[in-house]
Amino acid sequence: MQNLGIAMTGSGSAAPATFLDNQALTELVETSDEWITTRTGIRQRRLAKASETMTELATAASRQAIAMSGIDPQDLDLILLATSTPDDLFGSACQIQAQLGATKAVAFDLTAACSGFVFGFVTAAQYLKTGVYQNALIVAADVLSRWVDWQDRRTCILFGDGAGAVVIQANEKDCLLGFEIRSDGTQNNCLNLAYASEPAELIQGVNVGKGNFQPITMNGKEIYRFAVQKVPEVIDKALFRANLSVDQIDWLLLHQANQRILDAVAQRLNIPEHKVISNLANYGNTSAASIPLALDEAVRQSKIKTGDIIATSGFGAGLTWGAAIFQWGR
Numbered sequence: 001m002q003n004l005g006i007a008m009t010g011s012g013s014a015a016p017a018t019f020l021d022n023q024a025l026t027e028l029v030e031t032s033d034e035w036i037t038t039r040t041g042i043r044q045r046r047l048a049k050a051s052e053t054m055t056e057l058a059t060a061a062s063r064q065a066i067a068m069s070g071i072d073p074q075d076l077d078l079i080l081l082a083t084s085t086p087d088d089l090f091g092s093a094c095q096i097q098a099q100l101g102a103t104k105a106v107a108f109d110l111t112a113a114c115s116g117f118v119f120g121f122v123t124a125a126q127y128l129k130t131g132v133y134q135n136a137l138i139v140a141a142d143v144l145s146r147w148v149d150w151q152d153r154r155t156c157i158l159f160g161d162g163a164g165a166v167v168i169q170a171n172e173k174d175c176l177l178g179f180e181i182r183s184d185g186t187q188n189n190c191l192n193l194a195y196a197s198e199p200a201e202l203i204q205g206v207n208v209g210k211g212n213f214q215p216i217t218m219n220g221k222e223i224y225r226f227a228v229q230k231v232p233e234v235i236d237k238a239l240f241r242a243n244l245s246v247d248q249i250d251w252l253l254l255h256q257a258n259q260r261i262l263d264a265v266a267q268r269l270n271i272p273e274h275k276v277i278s279n280l281a282n283y284g285n286t287s288a289a290s291i292p293l294a295l296d297e298a299v300r301q302s303k304i305k306t307g308d309i310i311a312t313s314g315f316g317a318g319l320t321w322g323a324a325i326f327q328w329g330r
């Protein structure tokens, strides 16, 4: 029998043990707990030690998601890693595959910054909806602390490290109800972690670039405007595809960038506060990881229950943005 639907059957998450609260940040830059809390809602973030890898966090989150789904790692056909901070620029998904012992799975990386989880979920679902694969792991992990300029108060207050994962399985009923994913490269310069080439002369007349990356740069006001305008639009579009109205949504699960963005989007969509999932006070912006990390917490707290309808949306560098409407569980 060919299955043409998908169900999300497991979730997991992981974060480094080290905390950094807003007060501690005042030792680094001129800021205050009050400024950070009122402008962003963030109170603390978790930071990976120099010895901790993105792959370790991603693998820990993946193990939990696989266990919750009740499958065996060897049942996985596909592992899709959404990250902008790979441990290896050639890709880190295969290291996760090896650590999980998911010998049958094809594994590769996908980069779409803070939209990475939504893009990864939608992409993996296509393999299942065509009947090609049965079981897929989408794991999203980022260690942006490696790439933050800790002297730049406009950005260093925002980011934290973490990982989140989900397992999706082929299912008769389709629980991915609608989606819309978008890109606009003309606004690329609003948020970058850009390659910084240092010229190196190999022999006379032959120059190559010696690889390095600049720290994260961001036009905060533009990103704020972009998110508050585009996210409601894309959720509306995905809802239209799902043939659902806003009041049928049980949970609004946005990329955890900033509480003010969450509040403004919810207000524009007329979604009451009690339906908005938010855990950014404890983690900051964990980029691709933020949505599955918040999803997993809500599932484990029994906030999200089987059959609940979730509107999720990621947005960020690229620029990229997207929304997916799905039902939790089978």
Ligand code: ACO
Binding pocket: 030, 031, 032, 035, 036, 039, 040, 113, 114, 153, 154, 157, 158, 191, 218, 219, 220, 221, 223, 224, 257, 258, 261, 285, 287, 315, 316, 317
């Ligand atoms: N502490 C104290 N003061 C600060 C800090 C800080 N950490 N950072 C900036 N300021 C100062 C500025 O220097 C400025 O001072 P001035 O008026 O004397 O020049 C003042 O505070 C206001 O600065 P703005 O940049 O205008 O502050 P704004 O109200 O726009 O808030 C913020 C900044 C929080 C970054 C906001 O623009 C925002 O949330 N943008 C969205 C950013 C975001 O979510 N990015 C991530 C999404 S994409 C992804 O996840 C990768």
